[in-house]
Amino acid sequence: MSKSRENKGKAVWADDMNDVKESEYFDSELEAILQHYRVELPEEQRINTTIDVLRQYVPDISENPREVTMMRYWRRWINLWKISAADIGMFSKLYWMSCLVLFGVGVWIGVTVQQMPAIVVILFSPLPFVIGLLEVFKGREQGVLEMELACKVSAQELMLSRLLFIVMNSLILNTCLSGLLYLVRGDISFWGLTWTWFTPFIIVASSSLWLAIRIRCTVSSMVTISMWMAVGMILLTRPDMLTRMMHLHILITILINAGAVYLLIRQGWKLLRNHTFIAEGSLSYGANDSEYF
Amino acid sequence: MELTIQNISKQFKELVAVNQFTAELSCGVYGLLGPNGAGKTTLLRMLADILRPTSGMIQLNGQDIRSMGERYRDVLGYLPQQFGYYRQFTGRRFLMYIAALKGLEKRAAATKVEEVLQLVGLGYEADSKIKSYSGGMGQRLGIAQALLNDPKVLILDEPTAGLDPTERIRFRNILSEMSANRIILLSTHIVSDIEYVAKDVLLMKQGCLLKQDRLVSLLKELKESVWKVTVDESQLPILKQRYKIVNILRRDSGVEVRILSPDKPLLTAQPVTAGLEDLYLHYFNEEIMQ
Amino acid sequence: MRQLLRYELLKIVSRKSVFIVGLLIAAIYTVVIAFHAGYYQDGSKEYRSYAREITAEDIQRVDERYKRSNWHQLPIQEKSIMEDISGIPNMLHKYEEQLLDIEIRLMLSQPDSYEYKKTKLQEKLLLEQGPPTAQLYYNKPWAELLYMVDQFGVAFMGVMLLIGLSPIYSEEYTRRMDGLLLSSRHGRSKLIHAKCLAAILYTLLFVLLFQLINMGVTALLFGNLDGATTPLDSMRRYGDTRPFSEYPYSFTVIEYYFIQLGVHTIGCIAFALAVTFISSLSRSSLVTMLMAGGVLGIPYLLLDVRNIRYPIIEWMVTFGYSQFIRVTHLFNSFRTVNFFGEPILYPIAALAILLTVSAVLVWVTTLLFRRRQAC
Numbered sequence: 001m002s003k004s005r006e007n008k009g010k011a012v013w014a015d016d017m018n019d020v021k022e023s024e025y026f027d028s029e030l031e032a033i034l035q036h037y038r039v040e041l042p043e044e045q046r047i048n049t050t051i052d053v054l055r056q057y058v059p060d061i062s063e064n065p066r067e068v069t070m071m072r073y074w075r076r077w078i079n080l081w082k083i084s085a086a087d088i089g090m091f092s093k094l095y096w097m098s099c100l101v102l103f104g105v106g107v108w109i110g111v112t113v114q115q116m117p118a119i120v121v122i123l124f125s126p127l128p129f130v131i132g133l134l135e136v137f138k139g140r141e142q143g144v145l146e147m148e149l150a151c152k153v154s155a156q157e158l159m160l161s162r163l164l165f166i167v168m169n170s171l172i173l174n175t176c177l178s179g180l181l182y183l184v185r186g187d188i189s190f191w192g193l194t195w196t197w198f199t200p201f202i203i204v205a206s207s208s209l210w211l212a213i214r215i216r217c218t219v220s221s222m223v224t225i226s227m228w229m230a231v232g233m234i235l236l237t238r239p240d241m242l243t244r245m246m247h248l249h250i251l252i253t254i255l256i257n258a259g260a261v262y263l264l265i266r267q268g269w270k271l272l273r274n275h276t277f278i279a280e281g282s283l284s285y286g287a288n289d290s291e292y293f
Numbered sequence: 294m295e296l297t298i299q300n301i302s303k304q305f306k307e308l309v310a311v312n313q314f315t316a317e318l319s320c321g322v323y324g325l326l327g328p329n330g331a332g333k334t335t336l337l338r339m340l341a342d343i344l345r346p347t348s349g350m351i352q353l354n355g356q357d358i359r360s361m362g363e364r365y366r367d368v369l370g371y372l373p374q375q376f377g378y379y380r381q382f383t384g385r386r387f388l389m390y391i392a393a394l395k396g397l398e399k400r401a402a403a404t405k406v407e408e409v410l411q412l413v414g415l416g417y418e419a420d421s422k423i424k425s426y427s428g429g430m431g432q433r434l435g436i437a438q439a440l441l442n443d444p445k446v447l448i449l450d451e452p453t454a455g456l457d458p459t460e461r462i463r464f465r466n467i468l469s470e471m472s473a474n475r476i477i478l479l480s481t482h483i484v485s486d487i488e489y490v491a492k493d494v495l496l497m498k499q500g501c502l503l504k505q506d507r508l509v510s511l512l513k514e515l516k517e518s519v520w521k522v523t524v525d526e527s528q529l530p531i532l533k534q535r536y537k538i539v540n541i542l543r544r545d546s547g548v549e550v551r552i553l554s555p556d557k558p559l560l561t562a563q564p565v566t567a568g569l570e571d572l573y574l575h576y577f578n579e580e581i582m583q
Numbered sequence: 584m585r586q587l588l589r590y591e592l593l594k595i596v597s598r599k600s601v602f603i604v605g606l607l608i609a610a611i612y613t614v615v616i617a618f619h620a621g622y623y624q625d626g627s628k629e630y631r632s633y634a635r636e637i638t639a640e641d642i643q644r645v646d647e648r649y650k651r652s653n654w655h656q657l658p659i660q661e662k663s664i665m666e667d668i669s670g671i672p673n674m675l676h677k678y679e680e681q682l683l684d685i686e687i688r689l690m691l692s693q694p695d696s697y698e699y700k701k702t703k704l705q706e707k708l709l710l711e712q713g714p715p716t717a718q719l720y721y722n723k724p725w726a727e728l729l730y731m732v733d734q735f736g737v738a739f740m741g742v743m744l745l746i747g748l749s750p751i752y753s754e755e756y757t758r759r760m761d762g763l764l765l766s767s768r769h770g771r772s773k774l775i776h777a778k779c780l781a782a783i784l785y786t787l788l789f790v791l792l793f794q795l796i797n798m799g800v801t802a803l804l805f806g807n808l809d810g811a812t813t814p815l816d817s818m819r820r821y822g823d824t825r826p827f828s829e830y831p832y833s834f835t836v837i838e839y840y841f842i843q844l845g846v847h848t849i850g851c852i853a854f855a856l857a858v859t860f861i862s863s864l865s866r867s868s869l870v871t872m873l874m875a876g877g878v879l880g881i882p883y884l885l886l887d888v889r890n891i892r893y894p895i896i897e898w899m900v901t902f903g904y905s906q907f908i909r910v911t912h913l914f915n916s917f918r919t920v921n922f923f924g925e926p927i928l929y930p931i932a933a934l935a936i937l938l939t940v941s942a943v944l945v946w947v948t949t950l951l952f953r954r955r956q957a958c
Contacts, residue, residue, distance in 0.1 A: 094870075109884075134869070215599065215600075218867075218868065218869055219598075219599070219600045221869055222600060222745075222746060222749065222868060222869055222872050223600050223603050223604055223607075223746065225869075225872065225873070225876070226604055226742045226745050226746045226872065226876070227604060227607050227608070227611075227742065229738075229741065229742060229745070229876055229880055230608055230611060230738040230739070230741070230742040231611065231738075232880070232884075233737060233738040233741065233880065233883060234611065234615060234734070234735065234738050236883070236884065237734045238615070238618075238734065241615070241618055244618075338762070338957065341762070341766040342765070342766060343761075343762050343765040343766050343956060343957040344956045344957065345956055362771070363768055363769070363771075363772065366766060366767060366768045366770070366771075367768045369766060371762070371763070371766040373759070373762040373763065373957075375759055376759050376760065376762060376763055377757075377758030377759040377760050378758070378760070379594060379758070379760075381597055381598075386590075389586075389590075390587075390590040391763065391767065393586035393587045393590060393769075394587065394763075394764065394767040394768065394769050394770055394774060395767050395768050395769070396768040396769055399586055402586075438763065442768070
């Protein structure tokens with residue numbers, strides 16, 4: 001190696017050495033600064049104590065995951081009914097008065113009319129549900145949905161709980177009406193009457209829910225009620241049509257009922273999993289798919 | 294052109310919403326300021342002839358507006374605080390409908406509709422359905438309908454709610470241009486709406502007219518009553534207790550506080566020019582304090 | 584005014600709900616037709632051979648045919664002809680009985696009394712009608728046409744009017760448009776007239792639509808519209824038009840069709856104006872619909888639930904909107920109204936009352952909206 005190169009090398013080496021010394025100096029300085037922010041790990045005993053305290057809040061993970069899922073579902077159903085029970089007081093006067101009036105008029109006509117008491121129950125059976133749909137979609141109609149979506153009890157849960165309530169309430173009201181008519185009159189069968197009103201009830205309930213999810217609830221209720229009135233007027237003046245419908249083959253009726261129940265459940269599911277609302281002008285925001293189920 | 298409000302009152306069962314309100318308005322922009330529940334909207338509704346006063350009279354050029362009826366509404370433009378539309382209509386169709394209601398002939402209406410749409414910046418969205426409009430666009434449509442019949446009396450209830458700053462400036466400029474031979478009365482919480490354009494400000498509180506005067510004169514009352522001072526964070530609670538605080542701004546050097554006080558609050562406080570917000574707080578802050 | 588009327592009509596017909604309900608009611612109409620598909624058989628050929636005076640031999644032949652046990656198996660048209668022929672002696676006998684009854688009542692009542700004048704009027708109508716001709720007529724398509732207006736018409740029109748007109752005022756309140764409307768120049772005058780006219784035009788549109796569909800479908804299914812010039816009382820033999828058995832007038836089928844159309848239209852317009860009135864009072868379209876639906880449907884319900892007999896209910900049933908839309912009940916029997924001692928035929932009196940009530944409702948609606956204050 002030539003001297004100049006050697007000297008150059010030495011110079012470089014010296015430079016390098018200086019660099020190293022400089023970096024070592026900065027390292028130690030840095031360490032001193034960072035020491036200030038050092039987080040000391042707690043003692044092992046403290047860690048164990050903390051784990052013991054928190055253990056009580058950790059959910060039981062059973063060996064059987066299917067059991068866990070079933071428990072979760074069950075707990076959530078109970079929760080839904082609890083929300084429903086708490087929400088009863090929020091239902092409007094219109095709903096309660098309509099139920100009362102319909103029940104009262106149904107009893108009066110059913111008791112005083114000589115022929116075809118079934119027609120009263122058939123005509124009135126879906127109406128409490130259709131009017132109740134206004135309560136289910138109240139938040140959406142009155143612009144509260146956005147707020148409800150941000151709450152602990154979400155809008156979807158609220159809507160579903162209200163839907164469950166109005167289904168149950170309608171079933172109870174109609175059953176009571178059938179029961180009363182059966183008791184007062186001697187010429188009808190309770191189960192026959194129940195089966196008679198259940199079919200139009202479930203058909204109208206499922207189709208009105210289908211419609212209400214897609215268009216404004218007030219409008220869908222008006223459409224449903226007006227169509228039901230038309231059907232009622234036609235059936236009243238064509239008793240032969242009514243008799244034939246009431247005496248459809250049992251299998252066909254079961255199929256129709258099953259289809260309508262399926263549609264109702266499916267629409268309830270749709271209500272739960274996805275609900276859109278207008279947030280800003282034409283922009284339509286979809287609520288996140290619920291992790292409820 | 295003179296609009297005279299003579300001792301009008303409006304009572305809803307036990308609530309007196311407007312109480313013996315008297316004012317005289319001539320051509321120009323008038324700002325109506327007051328806290329929520331002061332009765333501004335009720336007053337404006339009576340001026341728009343959609344609510345009847347319990348007592349008192351409103352006259353336009355010496356004639357009672359109730360007896361004028363259609364003739365008064367022919368020269369009236371009104372933008373309510375809350376209003377709706379027919380969502381299935383396009384913006385243009387909606388304005389054509391309102392034009393028909395205001396008695397404009399079809400051809401004249403078409404021209405005027407195009408003019409107001411351009412004025413409020415809705416020219417491109419005119420043929421879209423109103424249900425696709427944003428809040429601001431809807432508000433601009435509302436302003437447009439109020440201007441359709443070239444009104445001599447323009448009543449605007451919170452017209453800039455939902456408008457962005459650019460749109461608010463545009464709206465202010467429209468008002469200024471129009472105010473030469475029109476009576477424009479606008480109620481707002483956004484003080485900048487009237488700070489630069491209002492001829493007179495009417496201060497309303499609990500249904501009554503507190504003051505009606507030029508803005509300059511009203512602000513003169515607050516001369517040497519508005520102070521700016523920078524304090525430590527720890528001094529802030531004490532200041533809040535003792536004085537009316539208009540604004541708090543945290544800076545690196547400390548907390549800059551704008552105070553409303555007839556006396557110098559602190560030695561280091563500097564007097565500043567009073568603004569409309571200071572005026573608002575001066576007259577209406579008592580209700581908040583209560 | 585034309586512009587306003589145009590926009591008001593547009594507001595009504597552009598609603599999605601009107602379209603949805605229109606489709607659904609068309610579907611129900613199809614179901615009703617399909618349900619009675621077997622009824623739509625053209626019997627004109629069979630009846631043509633009996634378009635003459637029915638003789639005693641014809642009647643005797645039919646009586647002998649009835650004695651055979653297998654007459655139930657005959658085709659429907661032949662059975663109808665047999666039934667018509669065997670009913671002729673009864674019809675003639677009934678006519679003579681009616682005349683006799685009138686004669687007795689005239690003898691028993693005081694001249695110039697209301698009862699006397701009423702019976703005299705009945706006699707006049709009966710003589711105008713003349714004894715029933717011993718002739719068979721084929722007018723089944725028209726019977727079906729008239730029946731559909733009576734039975735399906737009220738459901739169709741009722742529903743279309745309710746869904747279309749309930750929001751006419753209510754929606755203005757719900758949408759907070761009332762402030763804008765009331766503060767505009769024509770908001771308290773021409774607008775109200777425009778809404779009223781729009782309601783009437785909307786009604787006329789659907790009356791026309793229904794009549795065209797009804798006539799078209801009937802003509803298609805029967806293959807013809809024979810029997811237009813036959814006497815209306817010959818329809819009493821059909822099950823669906825049996826209410827005409829007591830019918831006192833002397834119209835032909837086509838004359839009655841136009842009378843029915845006219846009265847049906849007036850009834851629909853009157854109901855439309857009633858819905859408009861209720862809408863002007865209510866802030867909710869649904870409540871308007873329920874109330875107006877009750878006004879239409881309750882008398883309808885009570886008429887067909889025959890056991891409820893209180894004077895107020897009978898009055899409601901008699902003068903209810905549904906009866907004017909159906910029409911049959913107005914003409915199917917002889918009834919008069921005592922107007923200061925003079926008997927006025929029931930259809931005329933009822934229509935006069937309906938028109939008066941409708942005019943009052945329009946006036947009240949105008950007054951209420953004109954004086955309305957937006958809250």
